[in-house]
Amino acid sequence: MRITDLARCEARPGRVMEWTLHPSTIDAATALADDLRPLSHLQQSHLRTARTVRDNGLTMPTWIGTRFSLPGPADPAVLEATLLDWTLRHETLRSGFRRRTEGVRRFTIGAGSVALHRHEAGVFDRAEELVTYLQNRFDAATNALEWPNYIYAAVLREDGTDVYLAFDHSNVDAYSLFRIPAEVHELYDTRRGGGEPRAVEVGSYLDFCELECAHAEQVDEIHSAVARWREFIAGCDDRLPRFPLDLGLEPEEPMPAQRLMTEMLVGEEHAAGFERYCRPFGGTLAGILAASALIARDLGGHDVYRTVVPFHTRAASQWQDSLGWYVGVVPIEIPAADAPDFRSALAMARSELHANRRLARTPLARILHLLGSDFRPTSPDLHSLMSFVDARAVPGAERWTEQNACATVRVSHGDQACVWITRLHEGLHLACRHPDTTVAAQSLRAYADALRDTVVRVAEDGGDLVPGRKHAVVDALAPLPA
Numbered sequence: 289m290r291i292t293d294l295a296r297c298e299a300r301p302g303r304v305m306e307w308t309l310h311p312s313t314i315d316a317a318t319a320l321a322d323d324l325r326p327l328s329h330l331q332q333s334h335l336r337t338a339r340t341v342r343d344n345g346l347t348m349p350t351w352i353g354t355r356f357s358l359p360g361p362a363d364p365a366v367l368e369a370t371l372l373d374w375t376l377r378h379e380t381l382r383s384g385f386r387r388r389t390e391g392v393r394r395f396t397i398g399a400g401s402v403a404l405h406r407h408e409a410g411v412f413d414r415a416e417e418l419v420t421y422l423q424n425r426f427d428a429a430t431n432a433l434e435w436p437n438y439i440y441a442a443v444l445r446e447d448g449t450d451v452y453l454a455f456d457h458s459n460v461d462a463y464s465l466f467r468i469p470a471e472v473h474e475l476y477d478t479r480r481g482g483g484e485p486r487a488v489e490v491g492s493y494l495d496f497c498e499l500e501c502a503h504a505e506q507v508d509e510i511h512s513a514v515a516r517w518r519e520f521i522a523g524c525d526d527r528l529p530r531f532p533l534d535l536g537l538e539p540e541e542p543m544p545a546q547r548l549m550t551e552m553l554v555g556e557e558h559a560a561g562f563e564r565y566c567r568p569f570g571g572t573l574a575g576i577l578a579a580s581a582l583i584a585r586d587l588g589g590h591d592v593y594r595t596v597v598p599f600h601t602r603a604a605s606q607w608q609d610s611l612g613w614y615v616g617v618v619p620i621e622i623p624a625a626d627a628p629d630f631r632s633a634l635a636m637a638r639s640e641l642h643a644n645r646r647l648a649r650t651p652l653a654r655i656l657h658l659l660g661s662d663f664r665p666t667s668p669d670l671h672s673l674m675s676f677v678d679a680r681a682v683p684g685a686e687r688w689t690e691q692n693a694c695a696t697v698r699v700s701h702g703d704q705a706c707v708w709i710t711r712l713h714e715g716l717h718l719a720c721r722h723p724d725t726t727v728a729a730q731s732l733r734a735y736a737d738a739l740r741d742t743v744v745r746v747a748e749d750g751g752d753l754v755p756g757r758k759h760a761v762v763d764a765l766a767p768l769p770a
Contacts, residue, residue: 289679289685291708291710292548293699294355295419296548297696299418302411302412302449302450304411304412305406305409306440307368307404307439308405308436309403309405309436310405312401316397316401317435322388323394323396325494326394328496328651329652332653333653334432335385335392335458346543347700348700349426349430350432351430351454352454352455352698353454354452354696355450355693356469356473357448357451357693360447362449366479366480367442372403372404374475378610383396383397394494409441422452426439426452429454430455430456432457438454438456440452440453450692451472459613463600464612465695467611469684469693490609491607492610493607493610496601496607507654507655513650513655516647521659523594523621524594529619529671530671530705531731533584534727535723536726536731543703545723549720549722549729550719552717553739554716554743554744555714556713558715559716566634571678572676574637575634576676577620577622578622579739580593581627582742585625587735590624592621592623592624593624596620596672598615599648601648601649603649618644620637620641621640667702668704669702673704675706677708679710679711679712685712697721706720706721720732
């Protein structure tokens with residue numbers, strides 16, 4: 289499932305319907321006692337950032353979602369029943385947050401009190417108008433500081449129906465989004481055939497949050513995870529890492545608008561060849577990090593490449609089918625100046641991943657609290673990141689192209705560059721959210737081209753034949769055409 293935005297997800301005009309939680313459900317939630325299960329550290333950090341951004345007078349929607357197609361003209365009543373079935377399966381969608389004197393507390397509404405409200409938004413004849421409407425509607429309905437903070441929509445036509453789901457990030461991660469099309473298709477087919485969906489036991493993200501917080505509380509200032517992050521941040525000049533190429537930002541500038549780069553990096557043949565070469569060193573992720581380290585050295589002049597890599601935290605089988613934000617991050621530090629070729633950098637990447645992957649279990653927010661560092665949440669992203677997901681084993685992945693499925697991200701404002709690389713059956717897909725400056729566009733274009741070149745050369749010739757290529761810097765950073 290490629291990562292893209294609404295403008296590039298091949299939106300098709302039609303009759304638009306949307307679903308939100310029914311007013312009776314929202315009213316029922318106001319009378320609930322607090323749910324004593326805590327927010328995850330990611331959720332707490334996310335809400336602090338949203339509140340700070342709002343208090344600074346900025347509007348920065350950061351929702352994520354998915355889009356996929358159902359065959360034929362959908363029956364709105366059947367689709368509504370399907371969406372309710374799916375909502376009830378995942379407890380996190382019945383849980384919200386509210387401010388108390390002592391801080392933010394969770395509440396969770398019972399499944400029997402949940403209903404959906406359907407609204408017909410009208411017929412849209414042009415794709416551009418549809419995209420504008422959906423984006424504005426999703427922006428309004430996914431506010432991190434309000435509940436509910438998600439919305440469903442469908443665009444109905446005679447030849448098919450496109451389903452859109454958008455969520456504040458506190459509800460979902462990328463793996464959650466990847467699972468949604470297959471789940472909804474299965475439920476919809478059952479409902480359309482007149483059946484009742486089978487009961488499925490799905491682990492609750494709220495239970496995971498409780499366990500994660502209990503573990504995090506046992507991590508203290510002398511814990512090895514804190515020591516590693518302290519050392520890593522010191523190497524980044526006492527801040528979290530930024531993208532290693534110039535983004536064209538000046539100190540004290542207002543928060544810049546962002547843009548999205550999204551494209552297939554290489555096809556299946558080259559992706560498979562690259563994977564085969566990198567497998568003894570940990571696989572494609574190690575290869576991407578090794579290539580990025582050499583690019584940071586040769587295009588950015590960095591002797592040491594530092595980045596943050598997210599990993600899922602669904603370690604137990606009970607969380608595999610669960611909707612939630614199951615993500616931890618680890619620091620990666622590769623001394624690229626000591627790598628004479630790609631294979632050497634690959635061995636360094638393997639060593640870093642092996643040494644640091646366990647750190648994903650401890651939330652970064654807990655680490656920063658123990659370090660006493662003042663990382664003010666003024667941007668949607670605390671740091672640059674390099675994400676890799678092999679999505680081929682996700683249920684239904686082989687049908688994503690047929691279903692026009694994609695993951696959608698809202699691009700608004702931010703001063704970081706975040707890269708997501710996804711292994712699909714079709715190859716390697718790259719997406720990057722970055723500041724909307726000419727310099728950043730040039731840098732990310734240079735990065736993507738150099739990464740593609742490395743993957744292709746490794747797949748075709750082997751890593752020993754891929755040294756750093758300083759001669760490519762001038763061409764790679766040449767001004768973009770007007």
